């Protein structure tokens with residue numbers, strides 16, 4: 001089995017106006033998390049409520065968001081298609097998008113049936129898996145086909 005490297009990064013949410021009103025101040029200067037941690041990796045966010053996990057992974061949900069405000073998912077997708085565009089070969093890109101919340105696993109691409117619940121299965125070796133819907137993405141126009 002290959003070597004596994006775990007890298008921990010801290011992303012610091014800017015102060016809220018109420019923090020500023022209470023005279024709170026930032027005491028650390030953040031570096032760029034995406035460049036140092038998001039290449040060939042499994043990324044997950046961990047932190048107290050309201051600390052910015054959703055924001056960091058997803059950023060805003062607006063396509064026209066400035067690049068510096070884009071979340072990790074948007075940045076990975078953009079970089080992936082830049083790399084694939086350089087290869088000029090036919091490629092099949094598949095995406096699955098799941099949410100595990102309070103012991104329930106949901107397929108977030110299954111919009112027609114209202115985020116269908118998935119079942120985690122275990123094979124006789126104890127490996128888990130599931131069958132999420134996967135969306136195919138066109139390399140040229142970058143939308144689901």
Ligand SMILES: Nc1ncnc2c1ncn2[C@@H]1O[C@H](COP(=O)(O)OP(=O)(O)OP(=O)(O)O)[C@@H](O)[C@H]1O
Pocket residue numbers: 012013014047048049050051052053054055056
């Ligand atoms: N880097 C950031 N820049 C600007 N606003 C941010 C940043 N990070 C988080 N926020 C804002 O802080 C608020 C809380 O962030 P978010 O919802 O991502 O937290 P969370 O850790 O996912 O919370 P929860 O665990 O409760 O779901 C949101 O209004 C979000 O827009």
